Amino acid sequence: MGDGNKKWIIREASGRIVGPFTTEKVLYKIGRGELSGDEAISHYPGGKWIPITQDPQFYDKLLDILAVNPRGGVEETTEIFEQTQAFSQDSAADTGEDEFAFAKHSVAREKAPIDSGADTDPHLTQTRSRVDDIELIDTRPEIWRGILKRAKIPALVGGVALTLAAVLYWSDEPPVERIHLLAPQRGLSQLEASALSDRKKQGATAFVEDTFQSYLRSQNEFVHIVERNNKDAESMALLCLTYLQLWPYSHQDSSDSRALATVVQMSSAVDPAGLHSATCRAVDLIVRSRFPEAMSLVDSVLETRASSHPPIIFYFLKGLLYAGGTEHSAAVGYLQSSQQLWPQWVLPYSLEASVQARLEQYSEAANLYRRILQTNSEHTVSRIELGLLEYKHFNQIEQAERNLHQAIDHGRAPSGLVSRAYFGLAEIHLKRGDQKGALKYAQKSFSLNSGNTPAKNLIVQLGGIEKLRGTKVKGQQLVFEGDQFFREGDCAAAQAHFKAAFEEDPKNAMAALKAARCLWQLSLSTEAVDWLNKAIRSDSKLLEAYVLMADYQSQRYNFQAAGRVLETAYRVNPKSYEVLRGFAMVELRRGNASGALTYGRRALALYEHDVETQILLSQISLNLRDFKMAYNYAAKAVEIDINHRKAQITYAQALAGLQGVDVGLDYMMKLVGNYSHVMEYRLALGKMLLSDERYRQAEEVYRQVIKLDEKPKEAYVELAKAIWAESRQPEALRLLLKAAVLDPADAEPLFVSGTIYLEMLRPAEARLQFTRVLTINKLYPRVQYQLGRAALMLNDPKEALAATEREKLANPNLADAYLLAAEAHTLLQQYSSCASEYQKAIKLRPQQATIYIRLAQCYRKRGDLEAAAAMLNVAASQESGIPDIYKEQGAIFESKGDLVRAIAAYQQYFVLNPEAADRQLIEDRISALQRGQRP
Numbered sequence: 001m002g003d004g005n006k007k008w009i010i011r012e013a014s015g016r017i018v019g020p021f022t023t024e025k026v027l028y029k030i031g032r033g034e035l036s037g038d039e040a041i042s043h044y045p046g047g048k049w050i051p052i053t054q055d056p057q058f059y060d061k062l063l064d065i066l067a068v069n070p071r072g073g074v075e076e077t078t079e080i081f082e083q084t085q086a087f088s089q090d091s092a093a094d095t096g097e098d099e100f101a102f103a104k105h106s107v108a109r110e111k112a113p114i115d116s117g118a119d120t121d122p123h124l125t126q127t128r129s130r131v132d133d134i135e136l137i138d139t140r141p142e143i144w145r146g147i148l149k150r151a152k153i154p155a156l157v158g159g160v161a162l163t164l165a166a167v168l169y170w171s172d173e174p175p176v177e178r179i180h181l182l183a184p185q186r187g188l189s190q191l192e193a194s195a196l197s198d199r200k201k202q203g204a205t206a207f208v209e210d211t212f213q214s215y216l217r218s219q220n221e222f223v224h225i226v227e228r229n230n231k232d233a234e235s236m237a238l239l240c241l242t243y244l245q246l247w248p249y250s251h252q253d254s255s256d257s258r259a260l261a262t263v264v265q266m267s268s269a270v271d272p273a274g275l276h277s278a279t280c281r282a283v284d285l286i287v288r289s290r291f292p293e294a295m296s297l298v299d300s301v302l303e304t305r306a307s308s309h310p311p312i313i314f315y316f317l318k319g320l321l322y323a324g325g326t327e328h329s330a331a332v333g334y335l336q337s338s339q340q341l342w343p344q345w346v347l348p349y350s351l352e353a354s355v356q357a358r359l360e361q362y363s364e365a366a367n368l369y370r371r372i373l374q375t376n377s378e379h380t381v382s383r384i385e386l387g388l389l390e391y392k393h394f395n396q397i398e399q400a401e402r403n404l405h406q407a408i409d410h411g412r413a414p415s416g417l418v419s420r421a422y423f424g425l426a427e428i429h430l431k432r433g434d435q436k437g438a439l440k441y442a443q444k445s446f447s448l449n450s451g452n453t454p455a456k457n458l459i460v461q462l463g464g465i466e467k468l469r470g471t472k473v474k475g476q477q478l479v480f481e482g483d484q485f486f487r488e489g490d491c492a493a494a495q496a497h498f499k500a501a502f503e504e505d506p507k508n509a510m511a512a513l514k515a516a517r518c519l520w521q522l523s524l525s526t527e528a529v530d531w532l533n534k535a536i537r538s539d540s541k542l543l544e545a546y547v548l549m550a551d552y553q554s555q556r557y558n559f560q561a562a563g564r565v566l567e568t569a570y571r572v573n574p575k576s577y578e579v580l581r582g583f584a585m586v587e588l589r590r591g592n593a594s595g596a597l598t599y600g601r602r603a604l605a606l607y608e609h610d611v612e613t614q615i616l617l618s619q620i621s622l623n624l625r626d627f628k629m630a631y632n633y634a635a636k637a638v639e640i641d642i643n644h645r646k647a648q649i650t651y652a653q654a655l656a657g658l659q660g661v662d663v664g665l666d667y668m669m670k671l672v673g674n675y676s677h678v679m680e681y682r683l684a685l686g687k688m689l690l691s692d693e694r695y696r697q698a699e700e701v702y703r704q705v706i707k708l709d710e711k712p713k714e715a716y717v718e719l720a721k722a723i724w725a726e727s728r729q730p731e732a733l734r735l736l737l738k739a740a741v742l743d744p745a746d747a748e749p750l751f752v753s754g755t756i757y758l759e760m761l762r763p764a765e766a767r768l769q770f771t772r773v774l775t776i777n778k779l780y781p782r783v784q785y786q787l788g789r790a791a792l793m794l795n796d797p798k799e800a801l802a803a804t805e806r807e808k809l810a811n812p813n814l815a816d817a818y819l820l821a822a823e824a825h826t827l828l829q830q831y832s833s834c835a836s837e838y839q840k841a842i843k844l845r846p847q848q849a850t851i852y853i854r855l856a857q858c859y860r861k862r863g864d865l866e867a868a869a870a871m872l873n874v875a876a877s878q879e880s881g882i883p884d885i886y887k888e889q890g891a892i893f894e895s896k897g898d899l900v901r902a903i904a905a906y907q908q909y910f911v912l913n914p915e916a917a918d919r920q921l922i923e924d925r926i927s928a929l930q931r932g933q934r935p
Contacts, residue, residue: 178251181243182219183259184226184266191228200225200235207238209376210346212249212412218242226266233276236267240280241313245347247287248414248480252510254541260284268609273639275301277609279313281641286321288544289514291487295321296643304642312341316348323355324487331355346372350381357385362393380411384421391424401428416480419449426458439463443471450500451481478504479511482518491518502534509539513548520552523745528552543569547582557779559590577606581613584620591813593623611640611647618650627657649684661692679709683718690722698722713742717749729756747776747783754786763793781811788820797824815844815851822854831862849878849885856888860895868892883913887922899929 203221206214222239225232243260250256264284267277278301285294298321301314319334335352338345353368369386372379387403390396404421407413413421426441439462445455446468459468482497498515502508512535519528529552535545546569553562563586569579580603587596600617607613614637621630631654637647648671656664668685675681682705689698702719706712716739720732733756739749754769767790773783788803804821807814822837838855845851852875859868869892875885890905906926910919 179216179246179249180253181246181250181256181259182223183255183262184223184230184239188227190230193229193232196225196229196232200232203235203238207242208342208345208347209379210245210350211376211378211380212246213378215242215245219246226263230266231270233267233271233274236263236270237276237279237313239263240267240283244283244286249412252287252479252508254509254539254543257287257510257542257544260287265607265609268607272609275305275309275311275313279317282314282317286317289483289486291321291324293644296645297641300641300643310337310341312338315341316345316351319348319355320351323351324484326488328355328359332359346376346379350379350385353382353385357389362389365389366394378411380407380413381417383407383411384413384417388420388424391428397428397431401425414480415448419445419447419452419455421445422448423452423455423458426455430458430462435462439467443467446471449478450504451478451497472504479508479514482511482514486514486518491521494518495522499531502531502538507538509535509542509545512538513542513545516545516548523743525552525556525745541572543573543576543578546572547578550582550586554586554589556777557589557781559586562586575606577603577610577613580606581610581616584613584616588616588620588623593620596620597624609640611637611644614640615644615647615650618654622650622653622657625657627654630654631658645678645680649680652684652688656688661688664688665692677708679705679712679715682708683714686715686718686722690718690725693725695722695725711742713739713746713749716742717752720749720752724752724756724759729760732756745776747773747780750776751780751783751786754790758786758789758793761793763790766790767794779810782807782814782816784810785814785817785820788817788824792820792824792827795827797827800824813844815841815848818844819851819854822858826858826861829861831858834858835862847878849875849882852878853882853884853888856892860888860892865892865895881912883909883916886912890922894925894929899932903929 199221203218203225206217206221219239219242222235222242225235226239229235240260240263243263247256260280260283264277264280267280271277278297282294282297282301285291285297294317298314298317301311302318305311305314315334316338319331319338322328322331322334332352332355335348335355338348339352342348349368349372353365353372356362356365356368366386366389369382369389372382373386383403384407387400387407390403391400404425408418408421422441422445426438426445429435429437429441439459442455442458442462445452446459450456456468459471478497478501482494482501485491485494485497495515495518498511498518501511502515505511512531516528516531516535519525519531529549532545532549532552535542536549539545546565549565550562550569553559553565563583566579566582566586569576569582573579580599584596584599584603587593587599597617597620600613600620603610603613604617614633618630618633618637621627621633631651634647634651634654637644638651641647649668652664652667652671654664655667665685665688668681668688671678671681672685682701686698686701686705689695689701699719699722702715702722705715706719709715716735720735720739723735724732733753736749736753736756740746740753750769750772754766754773757763757766757769767787770783770787770790773780784803784807788800788807791797791799791803801821801824804817804824807817808821811817818837818841822834822841825831825834825837835855835858838851838858841851842848842855852871856868856871856875859865859871868888872885872889872892875882886905886909890902890909893899893902893905903926906922909922910916916922
């Protein structure tokens with residue numbers, strides 16, 4: 001089967017792709033584990049090996065597979081649900097206070113009482129309104145499902161689907177009820193801060209205790225305070241942090257997302273550039289699994305505030321983000337800084353202990369947990385972790401068992417941790433020879449986390465496959481683990497976890513949404529849209545799913561579908577800034593910058609401090625060439641989040657428009673110098689150089705990206721454009737093929753290569769590329785026009801006309817389609833139709849003089865010499881120096897028999913264009929006219 005270092009895919013008899021594989025070892029997980037190469041091919045009846053290469057033939061094989069793939073069609077109808085009963089979400093107002101100082105100075109060690117009032121009940125109910133179906137079409141086929149899977153995928157990824165399919169019954173463990181986050185109510189009567197000081201003290205006291213019950217109390221207090229004093233930004237920040245700790249216990253649906261979004265907006269209105277609003281925005285990014293953006297925001301605050309006013313919360317958040325990745329040693333330092341600044345707060349100690357255990361500093365971790373329990377004996381997380389350390393590393397079996405039972409029986413912790421606790425008990429019972437007890441606890445462990453492979457294996461070992469099938473798993477831990485894989489950039493593994501979580505709990509709309517986001521990143525657009533539909537069916541108020549759907553559809557140029565989904569979302573909540581921002585985004589992508597500006601301003605009126613809206617409005621203003629407003633919006637975005645990459649890039653573009661391209665380039669170069677590993681900055685620098693026709697410099701930048709980036713598809717495409725501009729077409733074509741093989745679901749490399757082939761006067765190859773584009777996305781802009789150009793070059797004007805009609809239908813405002821149709825009619829000697837097409841083009845481009853010249857030619861050839869002369873006069877009034885005006889003028893005079901003026905016009909043509917390609921032909925004509933002959 002070839003070189004062992006090559007990667008291979010298997011094409012099944014049905015056409016479905018699986019893989020990739022190596023010849024020695026298949027890196028594809030299925031229910032029974034990894035398969036050898038020979039086993040894999042036998043596992044797929046009718047399958048055959050196809051080597052992965054970067055040859056055009058390999059790409060053609062992929063496109064052949066698309067034609068038979070039952071899920072790979074270019075038109076797949078999908079559904080979303082439309083909710084007819086809208087709900088309101090008021091916008092934040094007011095401005096307010098500063099400084100995060102109260103909590104660390106005012107925490108009392110006594111426990112705050114739980115408010116028993118009805119307004120503080122954490123368990124809310126949600127009703128489902130009637131929904132109707134509307135139809136959406138996704139235009140990109142679902143291809144390379146297997147090819148795009150990461151090689152190193154945990155066993156859970158392949159096995160979890162089989163496991164869940166086998167799950168039939170609940171375990172004997174009663175389900176743990178999840179909560180809804182409490183959202184502050186608007187419009188309540190306001191109180192002075194002094195009247196709320198006791199409740200604020202109680203809320204802070206509960207917050208630092210770091211237990212599930214204490215966070216419920218903390219939530220109650222801070223929600224009440226925010227409702228009664230909507231300028232207390234510090235309480236808003238503490239409420240956001242409380243939401244972060246309660247998030248693992250919540251439904252994580254639209255209701256919970258709205259609760260957090262409400263406080264984010266309120267804090268931004270009161271404290272637009274302060275620590276408190278930044279705290280809420282960081283929490284919002286973390287719960288949405290947007291970890292790189294969260295880290296950028298945290299870094300921004302630490303860079304600007306650490307020297308003058310140590311930001312306690314942001315030291316903790318930095319440690320939290322590091323702990324969630326691989327920077328464990330760095331996490332310890334930041335967590336210890338937060339401990340020094342706020343020693344009463346338990347959470348940083350608990351998180352540090354967890355990190356120390358991962359660093360194999362078990363004694364240090366155990367000591368930290370013991371110190372926490374001395375301060376707060378009800379800290380369930382510490383008691384479980386300590387019990388596990390005592391059993392695994394200190395051989396203190398009896399003490400470990402007591403701690404684990406006490407924690408499980410009397411407290412509450414995240415399900416993944418409780419799963420580990422039950423498995424610890426299972427191992428303890430197994431060590432004693434109590435197989436029945438070990439099986440019971442292993443089942444409880446697996447029910448809370450189906451990714452707990454040791455628990456699964458122990459169940460099978462002690463009770464067989466039937467006991468495994470009889471153990472129902474819970475999906476919350478799957479979402480958590482999916483977030484971890486997403487954080488690490490492993491979307492293949494992450495999407496499998498999110499899917500499994502949704503299958504376990506079909507009401508978990510956020511799991512479906514997260515699966516969709518990962519699938520899109522894997523270029524599986526059809527499946528991504530399908531999972532967004534599932535999210536919306538599950539929770540018709542989850543606005544993020546609608547907006548994301550519109551984003552994906554508009555990226556595929558399906559603007560009609562994008563508009564429909566946003567209209568549905570607007571009916572769900574007409575006061576959502578996210579939906580209005582979505583409308584602005586779609587209008588900008590479809591070329592309607594003025595309409596986009598209207599929607600963008602409406603979104604900004606609802607939430608002034610949304611960085612994404614500020615960036616979008618800057619991009620809209622750049623499109624409208626209003627560089628001053630573009631600069632203002634971009635500057636505001638950078639002020640809100642100085643480390644937001646898109647904000648910084650847009651700011652540089654606005655600088656280039658306002659102060660000159662060199663100023664913008666200098667700014668981009670500084671960004672590249674300061675953040676050398678951020679590929680977005682290098683790509684943006686290259687595009688700025690490319691747009692300024694500095695092709696050599698752009699080429700150098702893109703070659704750097706290709707060396708540094710693992711999958712430099714975009715760099716390949718942009719480098720190809722730079723090289724193409726320098727007339728190095730063959731090299732550009734090779735780069736575009738590399739880009740196409742990296743992501744066969746992206747039509748841009750094929751479209752650009754087809755355009756290059758046209759320039760090289762190779763229309764047959766160009767037509768092949770444009771046909772491939774249509775296979776991937778039939779709505780790709782201008783592809784029918786380019787097919788028409790290729791047909792015309794192949795001397796097939798009828799096919800060219802058919803292509804232009806298709807282009808007009810898709811894009812009626814594209815003047816080029818009418819111009820090409822006119823050329824085709826000219827070849828067919830249909831001069832009236834030719835004139836009609838040019839007249840339509842003039843309506844779209846009234847200031848382009850060359851169109852009037854071509855229209856004059858059509859009038860002349862159909863015998864309407866006066867109309868032809870009038871069109872030349874219009875062209876001359878717009879741009880008198882165009883040589884073709886005088887060549888056509890000579891032809892008109894010649895047709896009228898005015899030979900002297902015809903000769904004068906032709907000679908003026910040579911004056912303006914001495915190197916004319918048709919000079920010899922025109923000179924022969926002049927000679928004939930001078931002899932009194934009509935050629």
